[in-house]
Structures are given as structure tokens and as C-alpha cells.
Amino acid sequence: MRKQRRASVRGLIGLAGFLVLWELASRTHIVDPRFVPAPSTMAGELGKLFSQPQFTADFIATVLAWLIVILIATGIALPLGMLLGSIPGLRVATSAIIEFIRPVPAVTLIPVVVVAFGDGAQTKIILAVFTSIWPILFNVIYGLHEVDPQHVDTAQVFRTGRLRVAFAVKLPAVMPFAMTGIRLSAAMSLITILSTEFLDGSGIGFGAYVYNTGEVSGNMVIVVTGVVLAGFLGYLVNLALTAMQNTWFAWSPESRVS
Numbered sequence: 001m002r003k004q005r006r007a008s009v010r011g012l013i014g015l016a017g018f019l020v021l022w023e024l025a026s027r028t029h030i031v032d033p034r035f036v037p038a039p040s041t042m043a044g045e046l047g048k049l050f051s052q053p054q055f056t057a058d059f060i061a062t063v064l065a066w067l068i069v070i071l072i073a074t075g076i077a078l079p080l081g082m083l084l085g086s087i088p089g090l091r092v093a094t095s096a097i098i099e100f101i102r103p104v105p106a107v108t109l110i111p112v113v114v115v116a117f118g119d120g121a122q123t124k125i126i127l128a129v130f131t132s133i134w135p136i137l138f139n140v141i142y143g144l145h146e147v148d149p150q151h152v153d154t155a156q157v158f159r160t161g162r163l164r165v166a167f168a169v170k171l172p173a174v175m176p177f178a179m180t181g182i183r184l185s186a187a188m189s190l191i192t193i194l195s196t197e198f199l200d201g202s203g204i205g206f207g208a209y210v211y212n213t214g215e216v217s218g219n220m221v222i223v224v225t226g227v228v229l230a231g232f233l234g235y236l237v238n239l240a241l242t243a244m245q246n247t248w249f250a251w252s253p254e255s256r257v258s
Contacts (some may be wrong), residue, residue, distance in 0.1 A: 035220050042225040049225070055209055062193060062206035063233075065125055069189045070182065072125070073132035077185075078178055080133075081140025082166060085174075091141070098137075106131045106192045110199060120203065124196040128189040135188065136181035143177030144170060176249040183241045190234050206230070 019039045025031045026038035033041070049055045084091040106127040113123050147170050155165045197207025206226065214222030 035224075037221045037224055041221060042228060045221050045225045046229065049222070058204055058209040059206045061121070061204050062197065065121055065128070065193055065205065066186075066190055066237075069125055069128040069132055069193065070186055073129050073185055073189065074136060074178075074182055076129070077133045077136035077181070078140055081137045081178075082144070082171065082174070084137075085141040085144030086166065086170070102134050107195050107199060110196060121205075123203070124193045124205065127196055128192040131192045132185035132189040135184035136178055139177040139181030139184075140174055143174035146177070147173045176245065179241070179245040179249065183238055183245070186237050186241060187234055190230065190237075194230055 022036075023038045023040060026033045026036055026041070037045075050059075084094065109127060109130070110123065113126050117123060117126060151169050151173070152165060155169050160168070193205070194207040197203060197205035198211050206229075210223060210226035213219065214226060
């Protein structure tokens with residue numbers, strides 16, 4: 001715990017130093033303040049943005065879509081990973097299909113999803129779920145390979161059924177790995193959601209607002225402020241998920257992340 005606090009303090013000191021240098025570089029015109037506004041300027045702009053009901057509604061819409069994506073992706077990838085990891089024959093049979101689909105960039109599927117499901121919040125949710133499934137899926141499959149065989153053998157000696165072994169022995173051992181996958185998916189899904197909102201500027205969401213009010217009008221302060229806000233949001237969520245992982249799975253060496 002003390003080590004984690006020291007790491008957090010050092011991280012905050014480093015961030016503060018970076019912001020000071022950024023402020024000085026922008027104020028002294030080492031960088032063009034029109035394209036790289038000072039942190040103090042962006043802080044003022046951020047206050048103005050959150051005072052606008054439209055921006056607040058768009059921001060909440062993006063966060064809610066993000067939460068829905070993480071829940072759906074976890075609900076799909078966790079049981080699917082348990083299934084594929086537990087049945088080698090099934091994993092081998094589906095590996096070619098998975099490896100063919102997995103590298104496809106989600107943004108290239110926007111026209112297909114719009115035609116199939118319509119232009120709305122469902123578009124970014126479907127695309128972000130597609131992006132988010134893979135880290136969780138492969139981490140779960142990898143975690144199953146790390147399950148101690150002695151634990152499984154002990155359960156089988158006591159004539160424990162396969163389903164109960166999966167839920168009582170394998171699933172708890174896999175969860176720290178799944179949590180790592182969820183952390184990776186959280187970042188990837190945010191990127192996909194904002195990219196979809198940005199490319200489909202007619203919809204609602206944080207990315208669409210930045211595009212419509214910033215990019216179109218050439219207001220780079222709003223654009224850069226939006227980028228920084230997205231990064232800060234992703235950082236906070238990753239921090240929360242890391243704390244959850246360290247707390248819930250403190251018994252597992254795989255959960256000791258910083």
C-alpha cells in the first residue's frame with residue numbers, strides 16, 4: 001500500500017511538472033498557442049463547456065455508451081473465453097475465423113453497421129463491443145492455461161462435476177486475467193466510441209460535439225480541450241479499474257498492477 005502511494009505521488013509530481021512546462025511553452029510562444037493552448041486556457045474552456053446543457057448531455061451520452069460497451073463485451077467475452085479455453089478442439093476449429101475477424105479496424109465497419117442497424121447510438125456501441133471483445137477473450141483463454149492443475153485434480157477427486165469445477169475452480173483463477181483484459185478494452189472502446197462519433201458528426205456524443213463546434217469552426221481550443229478531456233477520462237477509468245483489481249484479487253500475483 002505504501003509503495004502504491006509513493007508511485008501515485010511521483011506520478012502526480014511528474015504530471016504537475018509536465019503541465020507547468022506546457023503552460024510556459026504556450027505562454028512564451030515556444031509553441032503556437034492557437035494550436036497548443038495553455039492548460040489554464042483549456043481549464044477555462046472546460047468550465048464553459050460543462051456550463052452548456054448540450055455539451056453535458058453529449059458527454060453523459062458518451063460515458064453511458066462506454067459503460068454499456070464494457071458490460072456487453074465482458075458478458076460476451078468471458079463465457080466465450082471460458083468455453084474456448086476449456087475445449088481445445090473448439091478453440092482450434094474457430095481460431096482461423098477469430099484471427100481473420102480480429103484485425104479488422106472497427107471504423108472500417110461503420111458503413112456496414114449503419115446500413116444494417118441504422119444511424120444512432122447503436123452504431124458506436126456495436127463497433128466498440130467488436131473492438132473490446134478481443135482483449136478480454138484472449139486474456140481469459142490465457143488465464144485458463146495458468147490454472148493450477150492440482151486444484152482441478154483435487155476437485156475431480158471429490159467427484160466435482162465439470163460445470164462446478166469451471167465456476168468454483170477455474171473462473172476465480174481466471175478473473176484477474178479477465179480484469180486485465182477489461183482494462184485494455186476500456187481504453188480501446190473509448191477510442192472507438194470517440195472515433196465513431198467524430199466520423200459520424202450527425203449523432204450525439206462527446207466526439208460529435210467536438211467535431212461540430214470545434215473542428216468545423218476551426219476552434220482548436222475546443223478540439224485540444226476535448227482531446228485532453230478524453231485522455232483524462234480514460235486515465236480515471238483505468239485508475240478505478242486498477243484499484244478494483246488490486247482490491248478484489250489481491251490474493252493473485254497477476255492482480256498486482258500499478
